[in-house]
Amino acid sequence: MPKFLIANWKMNPQALEEANKILGEILKIKNYKTQLIICPPFLWIYDLIKKYGNKITFGAQNASFENLGAFTGEISPLMLKNIGVKYVILGHSERREKLLESDEIINKKLETVLNNDLIPILCVGENYGIRKKGIEFAKKFVTKQLKKDLVGLSKFKNKKIIIAYEPIWAISTSNIGIADNPKNANEMSAFIKNVIQKLGFKNINILYGGSVNSKNVLKFLKEKEIDGVLVGGASIKIEEFSKMIQILNKGLKN
Numbered sequence: 001m002p003k004f005l006i007a008n009w010k011m012n013p014q015a016l017e018e019a020n021k022i023l024g025e026i027l028k029i030k031n032y033k034t035q036l037i038i039c040p041p042f043l044w045i046y047d048l049i050k051k052y053g054n055k056i057t058f059g060a061q062n063a064s065f066e067n068l069g070a071f072t073g074e075i076s077p078l079m080l081k082n083i084g085v086k087y088v089i090l091g092h093s094e095r096r097e098k099l100l101e102s103d104e105i106i107n108k109k110l111e112t113v114l115n116n117d118l119i120p121i122l123c124v125g126e127n128y129g130i131r132k133k134g135i136e137f138a139k140k141f142v143t144k145q146l147k148k149d150l151v152g153l154s155k156f157k158n159k160k161i162i163i164a165y166e167p168i169w170a171i172s173t174s175n176i177g178i179a180d181n182p183k184n185a186n187e188m189s190a191f192i193k194n195v196i197q198k199l200g201f202k203n204i205n206i207l208y209g210g211s212v213n214s215k216n217v218l219k220f221l222k223e224k225e226i227d228g229v230l231v232g233g234a235s236i237k238i239e240e241f242s243k244m245i246q247i248l249n250k251g252l253k254n
Ligand code: PGA
Pocket: 008, 166, 170, 171, 172, 173, 209, 210, 211, 212, 230, 231, 232, 233, 234
């Protein structure tokens, strides 16, 4: 199965024309060796799906834990599904840290998203304080996150679930902002796969995220246990993202 290349555009770009420009450029590239998924801001998703939905798969960056009702400002996963969204990022560290999203909330969101047959991309990862103590501490922390986020969801064990290992310190906008070593990321991926399998889930993929760019993307995707990458900052720079795709088209096997 081709590896995932998932773009998390975060709160960018500021105008729909710019979003169209990025997608127009990357669609000029042929013979993709990766499964490309674009996660734009909510406001652009509907227009982008209408225009590119037959060529590109789209994901959302978040969703509510309810499908309908009195939830001012929330976005219904059912509405997302109805307009053609296929994937939903949940539990991103920016939402956990800046919007105080708890594991309990993420767990409820996972349940609703899975009930709607959307594919969750659940983000987990440790901060620098934890990682400084060693990779075994990071493994313990991530295991706790996974167990809390996935508690009570074993009824979905045959559904596809994607886990993105994103060490917080490696995210390009964080204080350190340097990518993890691909070997460490591979070790963490294998570890996470094992934890999730023990929890009973069968249909899983593990991604790495954190300062992925055209210089390191192939190294990550050549690692056996890493099934894809989640790319933030580099995915909204047209030239950089196009370069990444071309490097992968050349460097990865079919
Ligand atoms: P980054 O972001 O690629 O800019 O480090 C990744 C993410 O936050 O998902």
